[in-house]
Amino acid sequence: MMVTNCATTRADIGMHVVRTVGRASLGALALCGALVAPLAAQQPGVRVGLTYDARAGKPGVLVLPVSGTAGDSIRAIVARDLDHGDRVTVLPPSATLGAPRAGAPLNYALAARLGAAGIVQATLRGTALEIVLHDVAQARVLERTTVTLPATPLAPAWRRAVHVASDQLEEWITGVRGIAASRIAYALAGRIWIIDSDGANATAVTGTGALSPSWHPLGEQIAYAELEATGSAIRVTDVRGGTRTIVEPRGLNISPAFTPDGTGIAYAHGEDVGTDLWLAPAGGGRGARIALGRGSDNTSPTFSPDGRRIAFTSGRAGYPDVYLADADGTNIDVLAPRGAGSGSYRASPDWSPDGRAVAFQSRIDGRFQVMTATLRDRDVQRITAEGANEDPSWAPDARHLVVSSTRSGARQLWVIDTQTGRARQLTRAAGGRLPAWSPRLGR
Amino acid sequence: MRRSIFLGAVVGAVALGACRRNQPVPPVGAVAPVVDTAAQRLAREAAARDSAARAQAARDAAARGAATPTVDGVAAAAAEARRILTAPVFFAFDASELSDEARQLLDGKLAVLQRHPTVTLRIAGHTDARGATEYNLALGLRRASATRKYLVDRGIAATRLAVVSFGAERPLASGESEDAWAQNRRGEFEITAGDASLGRTR
Numbered sequence: 001m002m003v004t005n006c007a008t009t010r011a012d013i014g015m016h017v018v019r020t021v022g023r024a025s026l027g028a029l030a031l032c033g034a035l036v037a038p039l040a041a042q043q044p045g046v047r048v049g050l051t052y053d054a055r056a057g058k059p060g061v062l063v064l065p066v067s068g069t070a071g072d073s074i075r076a077i078v079a080r081d082l083d084h085g086d087r088v089t090v091l092p093p094s095a096t097l098g099a100p101r102a103g104a105p106l107n108y109a110l111a112a113r114l115g116a117a118g119i120v121q122a123t124l125r126g127t128a129l130e131i132v133l134h135d136v137a138q139a140r141v142l143e144r145t146t147v148t149l150p151a152t153p154l155a156p157a158w159r160r161a162v163h164v165a166s167d168q169l170e171e172w173i174t175g176v177r178g179i180a181a182s183r184i185a186y187a188l189a190g191r192i193w194i195i196d197s198d199g200a201n202a203t204a205v206t207g208t209g210a211l212s213p214s215w216h217p218l219g220e221q222i223a224y225a226e227l228e229a230t231g232s233a234i235r236v237t238d239v240r241g242g243t244r245t246i247v248e249p250r251g252l253n254i255s256p257a258f259t260p261d262g263t264g265i266a267y268a269h270g271e272d273v274g275t276d277l278w279l280a281p282a283g284g285g286r287g288a289r290i291a292l293g294r295g296s297d298n299t300s301p302t303f304s305p306d307g308r309r310i311a312f313t314s315g316r317a318g319y320p321d322v323y324l325a326d327a328d329g330t331n332i333d334v335l336a337p338r339g340a341g342s343g344s345y346r347a348s349p350d351w352s353p354d355g356r357a358v359a360f361q362s363r364i365d366g367r368f369q370v371m372t373a374t375l376r377d378r379d380v381q382r383i384t385a386e387g388a389n390e391d392p393s394w395a396p397d398a399r400h401l402v403v404s405s406t407r408s409g410a411r412q413l414w415v416i417d418t419q420t421g422r423a424r425q426l427t428r429a430a431g432g433r434l435p436a437w438s439p440r441l442g443r
Numbered sequence: 444m445r446r447s448i449f450l451g452a453v454v455g456a457v458a459l460g461a462c463r464r465n466q467p468v469p470p471v472g473a474v475a476p477v478v479d480t481a482a483q484r485l486a487r488e489a490a491a492r493d494s495a496a497r498a499q500a501a502r503d504a505a506a507r508g509a510a511t512p513t514v515d516g517v518a519a520a521a522a523e524a525r526r527i528l529t530a531p532v533f534f535a536f537d538a539s540e541l542s543d544e545a546r547q548l549l550d551g552k553l554a555v556l557q558r559h560p561t562v563t564l565r566i567a568g569h570t571d572a573r574g575a576t577e578y579n580l581a582l583g584l585r586r587a588s589a590t591r592k593y594l595v596d597r598g599i600a601a602t603r604l605a606v607v608s609f610g611a612e613r614p615l616a617s618g619e620s621e622d623a624w625a626q627n628r629r630g631e632f633e634i635t636a637g638d639a640s641l642g643r644t645r
Contacts, residue, residue, distance in 0.1 A: 211612075212577060230565070230607055232580070252584045252608050255577040268581060270608065272588045275581035297581035313578050319537070320578050345537070347575035361575060368575070390575065434576060 050173050051137035052117035059117035059173060061088045062097060068124035070153035074162055078120060078131075080198060081166030081180035084424065086400070086417040088173055091116055108139040118142070118173050122165070127151060131165050133172045143172040156201045163197070164442045179397045181442045184426065185213035185222050186404075186413055186435040192224050194239065195413075197395075199426050205237055212434050214257045214265075216282075219438045223256035223265050223282075234267050236282070246280050247287060255300045258282065259327075260307040266290065268299040277301050277312060277329065291329035302351045302358070303327065311335060311349035311358045322349045322360045322373075335360070336373040336380050346371075348391055353439075354398035359383070361390045370403050372418060383418055393437045402426060404433040521642035525634065527551045528564065528641075531615075532590060534628040537574060539585040541593055545630075549593050552632070555641075556599050562637035565605040566590050569631065571624035572611040583608030590630045605635065 052059040063079040066072070083090045097110055111119055111134075119134040127149045135142040147165045150157040163180035170178030182197045190208035195201065209227045216222070216236075223246065226233045234247035234256045247253045252270030259266065262282060269278045269287070274295040280287035291298055296316040303310055307327060314323045322335040335349070335358055345363035352359065356375055361368040367388040373380045383392075387407030394401055395415070405414045407423070410430035416423050426432075530552075532545035541549070556562055568587030570579040587606035595601050616623035634641075 227580075227609060227612060230605065232608075252580060254580045268577070270581055270584040272591070272606070275584060297578065297585060299577045299581050300575070313575065315578070315581075320575065345574065347578050 049175050050118045050133070050142060051135050058087060058089045060091050060115040061118045061120060061173060062091050062094060062111055062114065062116040063120045064097070064122070065093070066122045066124060070158075071122075071124055073154060074122055074124070074129065077159065077162045077198070078122065078166045078169065081163055081178060082120075082170060082173075084180065084198065084415070085170050085174075085178045085397075086420060086422060087170060087176065088118075089115075106134055108134070108136050111136045120169055129162070129165060131169060133169060156196070159196065159198075159200055160442050167440070176397065177440065179395045179400065179440065182396055182440055183219075183438045184393075184402050184413065184435050185215060185438065186402075186427070186432050187211050187213065188427075188429060188432045192222060192237070193432075194222075195427060197415075199428075202427070202429075205239060206235075206243070210235075212255050213436045215436055215438045216258050217260055217262045217439060219441045221258075222436075223258055223267075225254040225256060225267070234265060234280070236265075244284065246282070246284060247278075257301045257303060260303050260305055266301040266303070266310065268301070270297075275299060277310070289329075290327065291325060291332070300348050302349050304351050305353055305355045309351075311351055311360075313347040313349065320345050320347045322346045322358065324358075336378045339380075350393050352394045352398040353396050356398065359392035359394060359401055361392065370401065370416070372401075381418075383416055383421070386423075389414075391434050393435050395437045396440045400437075402435040402437050404435060517642040524555045524559065524641040525638070527555050528562070528634055529632045531629045531631050533625065534586055534630070536571070536624070536628065537582065539568075539582065539589045541589060545590075546593065549590065553594055553597050553599065556594065556603070559637055559640045559643075561640050563603045563605070563635045565607060565633045565635050567631045567633065568606065568608045569613060569615070569627055569629050570611045571627040572614065572619075573624060574611070576610065579610035580608050580612075581610075583610045586628075586630050 050059055061082060063075055063082070066075045079090050082088050091114055094114055097107055097114065106119060106121070116136050119136060121132040121134065123130045128146050129149050130144065130146045132144040133142045134140070145168060147161055149161045152158055160181055166180040167178035170176065180197055183194050184197065185192055185194050187210060190210065191204045192206040192210045192213045193202055193204050205222065206224060206226070210224045211227065212225045214223045220240070221236050221238050223234060223236045226235055226249070228249045231249040231251050232253045233245055233249035234253050235243055235245050237243045246256070246265055247267065247269070252268070252275060254268050256265045256267040258264070264279050265282050266277060266279050268275050274293045275297045276289055276293035277291040277298050278287040279290045291312070293314070293316065296314055298312055298314045298316070300313040301310045302312070309324060310327055311322055311324050313320055323332055324335055325332040346360055349358045349360045357372045358375065359370060359372045362371045368390045369382055370384045370389045370392045371380055371382050383401065384403065384405065387405050389403045389405045391404045392401045399418055401416045401418055403414055403416060404411055407414065408425065411433060412428065412430060413426040413432040413435050414423050415426050530548055532541070532548050534540070534545070535542070566587040568583030568585065570582050574582065584606065587608055591604045591606050594604055611627070614623070614627045615629065616626040
């Protein structure tokens with residue numbers, strides 16, 4: 001009965017709801033249950049969020065204990081995901097506000113005294129995980145939905161389903177969907193690996209000689225370069241297995257980047273006269289030159305989200321710098337003027353998913369540091385200072401960056417919050433580099 | 444014999460060139476600073492190898508009193524030609540220009556390639572680890588291409604010289620020091636055909 005209602009209701013309640021339609025991992029029935037109830041009482045398109053004073057800082061959130069098999073893990077994963085999002089303050093577990101008895105009301109007054117604006121309550125019933133967000137100030141349930149978990153607790157797919165629940169909670173709390181259900185591809189010891197956003201499930205997906213992973217916009221394929229004895233190739237691997245060659249290993253073929261619509265792969269192709277940018281169909285076929293390097297070295301293309309512009313590294317001025325151009329290679333312009341603190345060697349751009357900024361690496365005092373430049377006013381911000389930091393890649397929230405950093409003494413991947421500067425270590429094995437953050441997955 | 448003299452001159456020039464570039468001339472009477480740059484050390488090692496080989500060749504020749512090439516003489520000549528062909532050339536940071544030293548080494552290769560027309564080479568361009576990974580691959584190709592162009596401009600068929608780049612992916616020396624970086628900014632030469640002809644004289 002709810003399903004029938006849902007089909008008609010979903011169509012006319014605006015963006016907030018449309019964004020969740022069609023996510024296979026959220027049961028359609030549960031989705032309707034969660035969305036129809038609160039939206040019935042409000043205007044279409046108006047989001048009613050958690051009640052808190054944004055001027056006082058991030059909202060405090062309590063994550064209640066979860067009973068049942070792997071309940072402790074669910075609580076730990078959700079709490080960590082919310083913490084990693086950097087938009088809420090996850091409060092330490094409270095002994096007095098323990099697991100609620102079935103049917104008993106939550107002690108909202110106590111939660112308020114502990115600093116909580118929201119309470120996350122998760123309940124396991126078999127493989128069904130119900131997640132509920134309580135609004136402490138209003139002493140009521142704000143949102144609820146049910147996620148179906150895969151049968152094997154702690155398996156990669158199970159963890160990913162819990163991450164999807166975390167991302168839904170973060171969206172309910174802050175209005176911005178979380179990025180826990182995403183992965184990072186990177187190069188380590190000659191292979192491409194994929195790791196979950198929380199550092200779990202590192203898996204190699206290619207043979208040796210592989211570099212420079214780039215995600216397909218649907219997050220199921222990765223393009224990469226492979227160095228061989230006589231030249232380098234551009235290949236695409238499916239994350240579930242299977243590899244195809246896009247550009248044969250004749251000459252230099254490196255730094256692939258999928259177009260935002262997934263139909264093409266831009267890459268750098270080098271010959272005697274220099275290295276230039278080319279575009280090949282993602283399904284295979286002849287590539288075509290897209291920028292005229294005129295004998296200079298041009299690498300590392302990255303597309304604006306609308307696919308109309310590219311940023312890339314070029315040595316055309318006699319030293320490496322980051323340039324912008326139309327996607328056909330015309331209207332070439334340097335990203336940011338050289339000035340105090342902007343470095344003598346700038347490279348490795350990555351265009352943010354919201355289109356507003358380009359991250360890149362810049363050599364300062366003999367070491368690379370990660371910087372961002374806004375597209376509107378070319379305002380350059382330095383993001384890192386500790387150790388050497390390279391290869392920035394934006395998270396799908398356009399707020400976090402994954403970089404390769406030597407700040408621990410060995411080169412590893414770190415996630416940096418560009419708004420607060422907070423850093424967390426993503427990989428433990430030494431040598432991780434060239435990370436690429438996937439789009440949001442599992443929706 | 445003429446080749447040996449020529450080689451000695453080349454190696455000496457390499458060593459001198461390295462000194463001239465990397466170190467100011469000390470004032471008379473001053474103690475020269477002990478600075479062991481990579482280029483100097485490489486040149487010194489090459490010179491030591493070269494003089495040892497020449498000494499051995501001279502001893503062999505004297506012992507046999509051979510006026511015609513012997514089996515050992517042929518092998519020594521082949522080893523010599525192989526060493527000349529595969530000696531690496533070195534570059535400055537973020538540059539693909541050939542130094543005087545590199546040109547002299549390439550002139551040595553040029554002579555061998557002219558004498559042995561079936562020999563083909565693959566030139567691999569490498570960089571130090573200080574640049575950006577992807578840009579380094581383009582820079583490595585530029586170095587290999589500049590090296591190839593030098594030889595092609597002097598008459599070697601382009602089809603005999605292939606190029607490849609490994610950027611900073613295959614360092615020769617590890618560590619973060621000027622010495623290690625200098626050793627890694629290099630062009631390497633691999634004989635891909637005609638190796639068997641190196642022992643033959645025209």
